[in-house]
């Protein structure tokens with residue numbers, strides 16, 4: 001009896017000593033890190049770099065935990081937000097919201113706008129987006145968003161909210177709740193490629209704010225249509241061939257413009273609808289082709305358009321030979337290289353060259369009209 005009580009006391013006191021030791025260690029680590037940061041006022045020293053690295057690791061763990069709480073929390077599920085739209089394959093990169101790069105090393109310290117704002121994670125407030133990537137489906141919208149998220153002044157929702165097309169009845173408060181928290185001066189963004197072809201979207205976005213900046217990633221409409229078809233085929237292998245879906249009547253060569261894969265590529269027509277609500281200067285067109293051949297160049301234009309410092313440059317990218325696409329040397333919130341997932345950059349099926357030519361002829365006048373409207377030559381008809 002006595003023995004067992006002594007054992008109980010022993011384990012209790014051992015527990016207390018362990019807690020005290022852990023607390024002491026945490027205090028000493030924090031003091032050490034603070035000391036390291038203090039002794040390096042301007043130029044980074046190896047000691048400081050190591051301290052910052054340690055902080056980075058600590059933060060990264062904490063970030064991941066918080067991120068999971070934010071994104072996978074019951075709140076989003078309650079709203080049905082986590083449910084994936086019917087026609088989209090699950091894409092791991094769309095399920096995580098990653099907050100902007102380091103509070104310690106980059107934005108806050110280097111940017112005068114955030115000088116002295118070394119705020120704890122989770123500070124800030126949720127705001128309605130000031131900029132949207134509205135399209136086009138299969139244009140390269142995911143690549144653009146992932147690249148933009150590297151910028152410390154951009155915070156973006158990872159998944160596609162589909163607010164202005166499918167979820168509008170949920171109201172603006174619902175929409176705002178989906179947004180990540182931002183500090184003053186940071187831009188909130190989201191991407192939903194179907195907005196570009198949604199008749200009601202321009203009026204709805206304008207009702208939210210007439211100042212919303214709009215970004216459209218456009219790609220050769222023929223390749224875009226094949227990419228769209230490839231995505232559907234990957235989910236429904238039994239669908240008819242691309243060639244048969246393209247025509248209303250193959251003998252007459254009449255194109256089926258009601259097929260969404262064809263319809264989406266008539267950019268000039270969709271743009272007309274947007275211009276009823278937004279001036280051209282508020283819409284930026286990104287070339288999907290150049291986003292692959294010169295990502296830094298296109299990102300430069302986007303950063304200018306958003307009024308941001310050109311922080312994302314050539315240095316952030318490398319060409320991954322296996323993937324066949326540019327990838328990030330360091331993903332946002334991580335120190336590892338990052339390429340987009342398997343659903344981006346799929347191999348397309350071979351399409352009958354005659355059908356491809358017929359589609360090229362079909363799109364040519366619409367493309368020319370689009371070049372005129374935007375003042376940019378995209379070179380799809382060369």
Ligand SMILES: Nc1ncnc2c1ncn2[C@@H]1O[C@H](COP(=O)(O)OS(=O)(=O)O)[C@@H](OP(=O)(O)O)[C@H]1O
Pocket residue numbers: 136137138139140141142143193226227228230288291292325326327339340343344345346347
């Ligand atoms: N860096 C990089 N890595 C991988 N893929 C890239 C990249 N840049 C652009 N792309 C092209 O993006 C195409 C997919 O476009 P989206 O992201 O807009 O598709 S979606 O509408 O969100 O489903 C995708 O189309 P497919 O090649 O047909 O799969 C890619 O060609």
